[in-house]
Amino acid sequence: MTIKTKSILLGILSALFFAATFVLNRSMSLGGGSWIWSAAFRYYWMIALLLPILLARKELLPLLRTMSKQLGAWLLWSTVGFGIFYAGLTYAASFAPGWLLASTWQITIIAGMCLVPIIGPSHEKLSWKTIFFSLIILFGVFILQIPQAKSVSTTDLLKSILPVLIAAFAYPLGNRKMMQLTQGKLSAIQRLFGMTLASLPFWIVLSVYGVAQESLPNQSMLLQTFFVALLSGVAATWLFFKATDMVRTDQKRLAAVEATQSTEVIFALAGEVLILHAPFPDWFSLVGIAIVILGMLLHSCKS
Template identity: 70%
Template sequence: MSYKSRAILIGVLSALFFAVTFVLNRSMSLDGGSWLWTASFRYYWMILLLLPILALRNELKPLCQHMRLHWWRWLLWSTVGFGIFYGGLTYASSFAPGWLLASTWQITIIAGVCLAPFLGNTHNKLSRNSILFSLLILLGVFIVQIPQAKAVSTAALLKSVVPITLAAFAYPLGNRKMMQLVDGQLSALQRLCGMTLASLPCWILLSATAIAQHDIPSGNLLFQTFLIALFSGVIATWLFFKATDLVRNDQKSLAAVEATQSTEVIFALIGEVLILHAVIPDPLSMLGIGIVILGMILHSRKS
């Protein structure tokens, strides 16, 4: 199996675990949980989970040394890649079902294509196929949004679409800038732990805002954010980082790996129907989801 095929398979597996985020965030939102606590506690739990693992692997000291040398870049790109990304994701979950957010989230694929020329990757240009398949995925996202646009107010739609779009650009930007900074010197797990630690000021700020609003997290929210931290924050993100690390010097393969995240739509939809008893999307939305998945398949096979 080639390194690209291996990276794509790992990417699909990470999408399965990432889908937990969309389902449980929606569940907590329906229960009245604050997005401020939902976002913050995912990363608090992740720190508690990751630090002992790195300590046992003797990987904590090299990480701390690297972070001290490049502290401001760790702080900046971790805030972008984790803070803006997940803050936008959890805020949007208050206004739309998880499967819809998972569909809109696929804008991150076209975001990765748009960002490539600005990240010093001009020596390894994307093919015309990569751009066309990314646009196909974007078309599917727009089709998915049509029924939703008819059913809700413009304000509610913007409150879900705008934060997700911002998050979709922030995640690949932060991830790619950190890959450039680390440049293979640290493992995917070290990079994950380092970005979690460096984004801590963002989560403390959100928590302080929640406390100022006299909002206290429930026991159910604490449990569900722990599950998100474990399955999505640690397992899924580590798998995704591992997949992108495998192809970090190949922009075409990197775009294909990022495209595997479109399978989150299927996993999130199944999860919401089974766990939250959500209504199955109408035929037009299903057509849009199908186009998104087709774009992902073409991306992974033909790019």
């Protein structure tokens, strides 16, 4: 199995676990839970889940020594890549179904490409073919928004779209900057724990605000955030980091791996219909989903 094939398969598998985020966040929102606790407790649980693994692998002290050398950069890019990213997704879950957020989230593929010249010089330029495939995905996302725009107010539409757009840029920016910072010297699980740890100041500040503004989370919400942390925060992010690390020096393959996240749309839609008994999307939305998936397949096979 080639590195490209393996990285894409890992990307698709991570998308399956990532889809749990959209389904469970929507479930918590429908149950009256605050987006603040949906976001913050995912990362609190991740610390508890990942710490024993790093201790068992004797990777904690080397990670802490590495972080201490560039602590400011770790705090900044972890807050961007984990804090701003996930706070945006959980906030948006209060205003739109998970499958729609998963579809809109695919703009992160285009965002990743746009960030290439901003993050730093690259020896490899993206081809027009890669850009064209990404624009197909963007067109599919646009189609998906049309039925939603007809059924909700402009305010709610913006509240569901704008936070996801911000998250779509924040996640690849934080991830790529951390890849540049670590230069492959840390394992995927070390980088995951390090970014989680460095994002804690953001979550603590948000939690203080939550205590002042919202009621504390109930047992059901704590349990659901645990599963989000396990499936999406640990399993999915570890797989995605591993996949992107494998192709971090190849911009085309990196774009293809990021494009595999489009399969979240299928997984999130199936989860909402089967678990939350959400209404099945209309034919217009299905066309948009099909276009998004087509763009992802072209990315994966032809890039």
